[in-house]
Amino acid sequence: MGATSSSVRSSDSPRTLQSYARLALAGLLAWLALSAFRDEFGYVPLLSDVDLAIHEFGHMLFMPFGIQFLGSTMMILGGSLTQVVFPLLFFGYFLRKRDESRRRDVFAAMVCLWWSAINLLDVAIYCADSRAGELMLLDGLTGKESDGHDWNNLLTRWGLLAHDTVIARWMRAIAALVCIASIIVAFWSARQLPSEQSVEALEP
DSSP: OHHHHHHHHHHHHHHHHHHHHHHHHHHHHHHHHHHHHHSTTOOOTTHHHHHHHHHHHHHHHTSGGGOOOSHHHHHHHHHHHHHHHHHHHHHHHHHSOOBTTBOOOHHHHHHHHHHHHHHHHHHHHHHHTTTTOOSBOTTSOBTTTOSOOHHHHHHHHHTOGGGHHHHHHHHHHHHHHHHHHHHHHHHHHHTOOOSSOOHHHHOO
16 A cells, blocks of 8 residues: 555646746746736737747738739738748647547646737737737838738728727737637646546556
C-alpha cells in the first residue's frame, strides 16, 4: 500500500504542476489582452511582430509568384484574413479528438482562440484608420502618404469608407468577447485534472 500511495503522489505531481503552469499562462494572457485593448496600437510584445509576418504572408498567399487569383480584392483582404484565420487552424486541431488514447486539449485550443481574438483587435485598429491614415505602414509611410492601406482600399471598393469606425467598433467588440470567453474557458480547463488514473498507481 505504501508503494501504491507513493505512485499516486508521483503521478499526480506532474498534473498539479501542469495545472499551475496553465493557470499562470491564462493569467498572463488576461494581462496581455488587457494591455493590448488599452494600447493605441493593440501591441503585444513579440506576438505582434509574428502576426505582422503572418499578415504579409497572407497577401502573398493570394498572389503567389506575383500572380493574382480570386481577384485583387482577395489579395488585399488576404493579409487581415490570414492573420485572423491562421490561429483558428490550431484551434480546430486541438479540439479534434484523434483517438481514445489522446484527449482534446481544450486549454491549448483556448490559447489559439485568444490569439485569433488579439489578431482581430489588430485588424479593427487597422480598419478604424481607413480614413484617418495615421498608422505607419510597412513601407515607412502613413496611410495618407501611401496607397497601400489595405482597409482604405477595401472599404473604398465596397463603398463603406464612411463607416470605417463603425465596422472597426464591431470588430473590436467581437474580439473582446472572444478574448474574454477564451480566457474564462482557459482558466476552467486549467483547473481540470485528467479523469483517468495511472494504471501503474493502481497496481499492488
